[in-house]
Amino acid sequence: MPDLAHDTALIFRVALPVPIYRLFDYLAPAHDPPVSAGVRLEVPFGKGTKIGVLMAIDQHSDVSAAKLKPVIRILDAQPLLAATDLALLRWVSRYYHYPLGKVISAAFPAGLRQGKAAVARGENYYALTDEGEAMDSQQLKNAPQQKNLLEKFQAQTAALSETELALWQGNWRTLVKPLIAKRLLATVTAPAAAGRAFSNNAGLVCNAAQQAAIDAVTGSVGEFKVFLLDGVTGSGKTEVYMQLIATVLERGLQVLVLVPEITLTPQLEQRFRQRFSVNIAVSHSKLTDTQRQTAWLHIQHGDCAILLGTRSALFTPFKKLGLIILDEEHDASFKQQDGCRFSARDVAVVRGKLLDVPVVLGSATPSLESLYNVENRRYQHLLLPERAGTALPPVLQLLDIRNKRLQEGLSELLVADIKRTVAKQEQVLLFINRRGFAPTLICHGCGWVARCQRCDANLVVHHHQRTLRCHHCGQEQPLPPHCPACKTGQLTALGLGTERVEQLLNGLFPDKAIVRLDRDSTQRKGALEDYLAQINAGAVDIILGTQMLAKGHHFAKVTLVVILDVDSGLFSIDFHAAEKLAQLIVQVSGRAGRAEKIGKVVMQTRHPDHPLLTALIADGYHHFAQMELAQRKEALLPPFSHHALLGVQAADEDAPMQFLNAVLVLLERANVPDVAVLGPVAAPMARRAGLYRYQLLLQSAQRQALHRLLDNIVPQLDALKPASKVRWTLDVDPVDLF
DNA sequence: AGCACGCCGACT
DNA sequence: GTCGGCGTGCTC
Numbered sequence: 098m099p100d101l102a103h104d105t106a107l108i109f110r111v112a113l114p115v116p117i118y119r120l121f122d123y124l125a126p127a128h129d130p131p132v133s134a135g136v137r138l139e140v141p142f143g144k145g146t147k148i149g150v151l152m153a154i155d156q157h158s159d160v161s162a163a164k165l166k167p168v169i170r171i172l173d174a175q176p177l178l179a180a181t182d183l184a185l186l187r188w189v190s191r192y193y194h195y196p197l198g199k200v201i202s203a204a205f206p207a208g209l210r211q212g213k214a215a216v217a218r219g220e221n222y223y224a225l226t227d228e229g230e231a232m233d234s235q236q237l238k239n240a241p242q243q244k245n246l247l248e249k250f251q252a253q254t255a256a257l258s259e260t261e262l263a264l265w266q267g268n269w270r271t272l273v274k275p276l277i278a279k280r281l282l283a284t285v286t287a288p289a290a291a292g293r294a295f296s297n298n299a300g301l302v303c304n305a306a307q308q309a310a311i312d313a314v315t316g317s318v319g320e321f322k323v324f325l326l327d328g329v330t331g332s333g334k335t336e337v338y339m340q341l342i343a344t345v346l347e348r349g350l351q352v353l354v355l356v357p358e359i360t361l362t363p364q365l366e367q368r369f370r371q372r373f374s375v376n377i378a379v380s381h382s383k384l385t386d387t388q389r390q391t392a393w394l395h396i397q398h399g400d401c402a403i404l405l406g407t408r409s410a411l412f413t414p415f416k417k418l419g420l421i422i423l424d425e426e427h428d429a430s431f432k433q434q435d436g437c438r439f440s441a442r443d444v445a446v447v448r449g450k451l452l453d454v455p456v457v458l459g460s461a462t463p464s465l466e467s468l469y470n471v472e473n474r475r476y477q478h479l480l481l482p483e484r485a486g487t488a489l490p491p492v493l494q495l496l497d498i499r500n501k502r503l504q505e506g507l508s509e510l511l512v513a514d515i516k517r518t519v520a521k522q523e524q525v526l527l528f529i530n531r532r533g534f535a536p537t538l539i540c541h542g543c544g545w546v547a548r549c550q551r552c553d554a555n556l557v558v559h560h561h562q563r564t565l566r567c568h569h570c571g572q573e574q575p576l577p578p579h580c581p582a583c584k585t586g587q588l589t590a591l592g593l594g595t596e597r598v599e600q601l602l603n604g605l606f607p608d609k610a611i612v613r614l615d616r617d618s619t620q621r622k623g624a625l626e627d628y629l630a631q632i633n634a635g636a637v638d639i640i641l642g643t644q645m646l647a648k649g650h651h652f653a654k655v656t657l658v659v660i661l662d663v664d665s666g667l668f669s670i671d672f673h674a675a676e677k678l679a680q681l682i683v684q685v686s687g688r689a690g691r692a693e694k695i696g697k698v699v700m701q702t703r704h705p706d707h708p709l710l711t712a713l714i715a716d717g718y719h720h721f722a723q724m725e726l727a728q729r730k731e732a733l734l735p736p737f738s739h740h741a742l743l744g745v746q747a748a749d750e751d752a753p754m755q756f757l758n759a760v761l762v763l764l765e766r767a768n769v770p771d772v773a774v775l776g777p778v779a780a781p782m783a784r785r786a787g788l789y790r791y792q793l794l795l796q797s798a799q800r801q802a803l804h805r806l807l808d809n810i811v812p813q814l815d816a817l818k819p820a821s822k823v824r825w826t827l828d829v830d831p832v833d834l835f
Numbered sequence: 836a837g838c839a840c841g842c843c844g845a846c847t
Numbered sequence: 848g849t850c851g852g853c854g855t856g857c858t859c
Contacts, residue, residue, distance in 0.1 A: 110859095124859095140859080141859090142858060143837070143857075165859060816856095
């Protein structure tokens with residue numbers, strides 16, 4: 098006799114955090130109160146148990162009844178993820194061809210993923226006592242850290258939460274304790290939120306373009322629409338964001354603000370806190386698990402009105418989301434480069450669509466994709482043409498260094514320019530996209546070059562630490578005293594790095610203050626902030642550094658910007674390189690001339706006639722972008738076609754090609770027309786960290802065709818015989834080669 | 836991802 | 848004879 102109980106029992110379809118491209122069916126608990134999709138469950142799986150998420154409830158299962166096991170327990174009375182959140186995660190799983198269970202588990206903070214109770218730990222808030230408010234902080238001058246904390250409290254009206262204090266300084270607890278003992282501080286129960294008033298002040302007066310942008314987005318609150326807020330540095334994008342946020346908050350809705358990097362959160366957070374009296378949550382990877390979980394639950398519950406975060410914050414569930422802002426939308430950091438390789442920009446747009454919420458993408462140098470979407474009328478273009486206030490745009494110049502005598506890479510004209518600028522008490526900013534002392538160490542005697550043992554790359558000379566380092570695998574070794582090959586030849590460091598330029602500048606300008614900003618000099622916690630404060634205080638004459646200079650920071654006193662080696666980006670096998678270089682030049686240029694003085698940008702080049710550079714200088718970024726889009730169209734490259742890149746690496750030299758040849762067979766068998774298969778070929782860096790790397794590129798003018806093909810082959814990849822020896826990754830819409 | 840099962844080399 | 852190497856196959 099058949100088991101009637103099983104015929105009538107409901108089936109739970111559950112997503113589990115395993116790399117398997119399907120859901121798992123379980124028998125629903127018979128007598129528990131009804132639950133809906135989005136709750137977490139504990140279920141038996143293999144030998145042990147796992148925490149999963151209920152995706153759907155069904156009458157029937159395709160799995161034989163004998164295999165079905167019952168759910169162990171239901172963890173949440175209410176779904177943590179709403180239907181629209183699940184729909185978004187489902188979309189991500191399908192579009193990026195990444196297992197749904199893994200996508201979903203990545204959306205949860207660690208604690209919730211492991212099945213911990215979904216209760217936000219009640220945070221303590223601290224506020225000044227009357228005594229503390231009246232206290233002269235000088236009385237604490239013997240305890241300078243306590244004095245700092247007291248002054249922090251005195252500088253603002255609201256209470257401070259544990260999270261805010263932790264962001265301020267890691268050891269805040271040891272400072273709060275004595276201040277409480279001295280009755281200067283007290284624990285308060287609730288944050289001092291100022292009733293119905295969302296904004297602390299009305300904001301700045303906007304120019305016509307800003308106001309037009311604000312009106313356009315405000316008119317779309319409650320419906321899906323994508324806006325490209327396209328404004329040069331200093332055109333007042335942030336003020337537009339703030340006024341949009343104010344409008345959305347007044348309607349009782351929440352706002353998601355995404356930035357590309359953690360270093361950009363503190364300044365924006367501070368501006369938001371000054372402007373808005375609502376609770377603000379911050380989420381990025383430098384927070385502890387508890388802090389992130391607290392932020393996540395506060396947003397999910399509706400206790401916080403603004404979430405400011407990096408791409409990992411994108412999947413946080415909102416109670417009532419009303420607006421998504423994604424700043425610096427062109428930035429490659431929005432593309433996740435491991436695990437599920439999603440584009441936060443593109444997923445933000447999908448999220449807006451699912452929730453009927455406007456999405457604002459902001460940039461001074463919009464991505465070609467977004468400009469193309471403007472051309473298609475999928476996005477609405479909001480142009481902010483002027484710099485707000487009196488600031489003038491910087492003047493860009495090329496400095497032809499062919500046949501010029503260079504001193505450590507700096508031409509004499511350039512040195513003279515720097516000298517003139519610092520003599521006027523103005524700041525100079527030098528950009529070099531390479532850290533360390535020199536990228537090559539060569540033996541003059543025998544031609545030996547210091548190569549990484551595990552990568553196809555040269556080792557970089559680091560002078561301060563007296564080491565050779567591989568920037569790709571992190572391997573490090575002491576600087577050899579003489580050539581390891583011929584023992585007699587003289588070792589010479591070739592090429593430029595930030596350390597070398599710093600040394601040169603120190604020699605040329607011994608009485609000037611020079612600050613180097615790169616990953617090596619800013620490793621210490623708070624180091625970057627210290628340097629930035631020194632720079633803004635005018636205590637620095639010359640700033641030199643890498644990429645990190647190009648992002649967000651304002652250097653109001655800089656009037657000369659130098660890009661030392663613009664040529665390295667001109668000739669690349671990756672078709673994205675031109676776009677990235679143009680964005681970099683414009684972004685770095687944006688650091689100059691923010692005050693009343695006009696800024697100048699000097700780029701040293703050996704290719705002064707290169708069309709990229711001349712177009713950019715003569716006609717600006719948008720003209721360059723049009724040219725580049727025309728070239729992409731001609732070559733049928735994205736956004737005029739769509740790419741998926743299959744990257745493979747293995748310790749065994751032959752395994753990647755064996756795997757990719759097996760993939761070719763699958764592709765042939767799938768027989769999907771309209772998809773071009775390019776490769777397999779060795780990756781640009783054919784060996785990295787001891788692994789051999791190859792890639793296969795799929796290209797199609799029709800996105801549908803490409804995805805049909807991927808739907809077919811991706812679930813089969815792990816079952817291929819050579820798959821056990823390799824690790825593969827699939828990158829849909831790649832922005833970097835493998 | 837885990838974790839079993841399974842079939843071949845160096846040890847008590 | 849056994850302990851254990853990691854190849855491969857499954858998990859509702």
